[in-house]
Amino acid sequence: MNTSTPVPQNPNSAATTLDALSRAATAITRELSLPRTLQTITDIARELVQARYAALGVPDEDGGLKAFITSGMGPDEIRHSGGEPHGQGLLGALLETDATIRLDDLTQDGRSVGFPPEHPMMRRFLGVPIISHGERLGNLYLTDPLDNEPFSEDDERLIVLLANHAAVAIANARLSEQLQQIAQSRERDRIGMELHDGVIQSVYAIGMKLEILRGQFPMSAEQANQYQSVIGDLNQIIEDIRQYIRNLRSAREEQATFKQRLDN
The missing domain is CATH 3.30.450.40 (GAF domain)
Structure with a gap:
């Protein structure tokens, strides 16, 4: 430097x-x-x-x-x-x-x-x-x-x-x-909580409604496949969001580890 x-x-x-x-x-x-x-x-x-x-x-x-x-x-x-x-x-x-x-x-x-x-x-x-x-x-x-x-x-x-x-x-x-890292960590926790308690639950509820509707109406094989494809897409969205939350936690842990190395 x-x-x-x-x-x-x-x-x-x-x-x-x-x-x-x-x-x-x-x-x-x-x-x-x-x-x-x-x-x-x-x-x-x-x-x-x-x-x-x-x-x-x-x-x-x-x-x-x-x-x-x-x-x-x-x-x-x-x-x-x-x-x-x-x-x-x-x-x-x-x-x-x-x-x-x-x-x-x-x-x-x-x-x-x-x-x-x-x-x-x-x-x-x-x-x-x-x-x-x-x-x-x-x-x-x-x-x-x-x-x-x-x-x-x-x-x-x-x-x-x-x-x-x-x-x-x-x-x-x-x-x-240190204060900036604490603020960033809290913001990551807040985002992760909102994604888990808000977005994931909403997407999961939509998937459940589609499952219920599929059982209430007769469908052709093609329609059933389309329904299943949509439900599969929703499940993938849920998994993607969960992975994003895991990445947020991992970033926080890596930041803490780096800070410990610097302080030590």
């Missing part, structure tokens, strides 16, 4: 920095889609500290990464770099601590595992966890300021502040998606 968010060139004044952080907080709390929230956080982190590259890793239950959102690298560059990482090296080290990691030269750090052959070379590193009420929601990774200088203490403080805002935004987006 990647965007081409422009990076301002002169964020040196305190006023500019505070304004950027204020805009960042507004932007990430306004977005309620979880994927877009993660991308916005990543783009803004890169902008705030003038980094060449930024990423946001979402941890899985096995100590690795189940999602890795980037800013500053295009899809082709990501693909040629070996695809998304799985949480090894410094990325994995940040998964094991609640502290930030700031390095002038990541290649000299013993936790680094190097880069794939076509991966862009990176040197400066800043990693900050995103934590809410003791739960790790993700990690922010930034590399190589545009001025080629190491990340400063001010950069670290700025990204820590952003991570605090990001934790709230991610929690809000997750809650919003």
Whole structure:
């Protein structure tokens, strides 16, 4: 996942920095889609500290990464770099601590595992966890300021502040998606109930009336076959509606399972 968010060139004044952080907080709390929230956080982190590259890793239950959102690298560059990482090296080290990691030269750090052959070379590193009420929601990774200088203490403080805002935004987006899924599930239940208690019963009643009428009047063989064909069509309609109801329930269960995988 990647965007081409422009990076301002002169964020040196305190006023500019505070304004950027204020805009960042507004932007990430306004977005309620979880994927877009993660991308916005990543783009803004890169902008705030003038980094060449930024990423946001979402941890899985096995100590690795189940999602890795980037800013500053295009899809082709990501693909040629070996695809998304799985949480090894410094990325994995940040998964094991609640502290930030700031390095002038990541290649000299013993936790680094190097880069794939076509991966862009990176040197400066800043990693900050995103934590809410003791739960790790993700990690922010930034590399190589545009001025080629190491990340400063001010950069670290700025990204820590952003991570605090990001934790709230991610929690809000997750809650919003949960509420949407609950609403969709209830709507599916309502539709299924109306189909079962209303439409199916009505079609079944029509079929019963036709069966009764067939026994009350003499019919030729051709007429009897036509009657039977109509009754067969009605029975097929009932079965089709029942299958549709089963599909509604299956979609709800699959959605719940996917949500559990994302949360876990």
